[in-house]
Amino acid sequence: MFFMVQFLHPARQDITLxxxxxxxxxxxxxxxxxxxxxxxxxxxxxxxxxxxxxxxSTLSNHFRVLRESGLIQTTxxxxxxxxxxxxxxxxxxxxxxxxxxxxxxGE
Amino acid sequence: MFFMVQFLHPARQDITLxxxxxxxxxxxxxxxxxxxxxxxxxxxxxxxxxxxxxxxSTLSNHFRVLRESGLIQTTxxxxxxxxxxxxxxxxxxxxxxxxxxxxxxGE
DNA sequence: ACGGTAGTTCGGAAATATGGGACTATTGAA
DNA sequence: TTCAATAGTCCCATATTTCCGAACTACCGT
Numbered sequence: 001m002f003f004m005v006q007f008l009h010p011a012r013q014d015i016t017l018x019x020x021x022x023x024x025x026x027x028x029x030x031x032x033x034x035x036x037x038x039x040x041x042x043x044x045x046x047x048x049x050x051x052x053x054x055x056x057s058t059l060s061n062h063f064r065v066l067r068e069s070g071l072i073q074t075t076x077x078x079x080x081x082x083x084x085x086x087x088x089x090x091x092x093x094x095x096x097x098x099x100x101x102x103x104x105x106g107e
Numbered sequence: 108m109f110f111m112v113q114f115l116h117p118a119r120q121d122i123t124l125x126x127x128x129x130x131x132x133x134x135x136x137x138x139x140x141x142x143x144x145x146x147x148x149x150x151x152x153x154x155x156x157x158x159x160x161x162x163x164s165t166l167s168n169h170f171r172v173l174r175e176s177g178l179i180q181t182t183x184x185x186x187x188x189x190x191x192x193x194x195x196x197x198x199x200x201x202x203x204x205x206x207x208x209x210x211x212x213g214e
Numbered sequence: 215a216c217g218g219t220a221g222t223t224c225g226g227a228a229a230t231a232t233g234g235g236a237c238t239a240t241t242g243a244a
Numbered sequence: 245t246t247c248a249a250t251a252g253t254c255c256c257a258t259a260t261t262t263c264c265g266a267a268c269t270a271c272c273g274t
Contacts, residue, residue: 017137017208017211017212018132018134021128021131021132021137022128022129024128025128025129025132026125027125030128044220044221045220046221055263055264055265056220056221056264056265057221057222057223057224057263057264057265058262058263058264059221060220060221060223061262061263061264063221064222076270076271078220078270078271078272079220079221079271079272080219080220080221080271081220081221094211096203096207096210097211100203100204100207100208101204101207101208104124104201104204105124151251152252153251161233162232162233163233163234163251163252164232164233164235164252164253164254164255165231165232166252167253168231168232168233168253170252171253183239185239185241185251186239186240186241186249186250186251186252187240187250187251188252215274216273217273217274218271218272218273218274219270219271219272219273220269220270220271221268221269221270221271222267222268222269222270223266223268224265224266224267225265225266226263226264227263227264228261228262228263228264229260229261229262230260230261230262231258231259231260231261232258232259232260233256233257233258233259234255234256234258235254235256236253236254236255237252237253238251238253239252239253240249240250240252241248241249241251242247242248242249242250243247243248243249244245244247
């Protein structure tokens, strides 16, 4: 029985506009990305959650969507997962997009 | 029996970032907005469709989502509906967002 | 080895999207 | 003024997606 071989991260050129927009169209995921950008260091999944009452399995799904859309990169660090926004890749692929969206996040 | 009292358009200040992103996260809807912006005049629903083989009811749903998210304005003009992108409202509400997204649409 | 914590996976329920067909409304022609 | 054609909406059944509880894996500290 084998699990979680590796996190699935798309290559820079495989990040799609549709995927990025769909990922950020959810308020929880937008909140996660906002939280990740507000800190220079990596954050664990639960630390980056916008509300503490979101079920674990739901949160895990949101992080998977963010990962598979190319918005964040996740690495294992002991018992927790460290997440960062893939700013360089996103700015290379869609210049100005991330900033334009997050400028208006949370009003 | 009465129908379609009026098209439902949110006021400028009621347009939400989440709604705009969710609307544009669909490739069909993104194509519609792109088509509408490529022409200075209004376009009918079927004229703005990215592919001709999309079922009418599905297309109608996509236009409703675009309308209710505040992305487009629809007015009746005889037998057809004329659609325009609400550029002024969107630029006032979320400056730079629309351009930043559509710059990368369709690659 | 054990207990605790972080996160994933599974599976069923709830919510949402799709599209066929019937319907409305408007126009233009007979 | 009636008739046919066209643009689009509404209804509703099906298909797809999302949500979340529960069971599970993985890692760390003791």
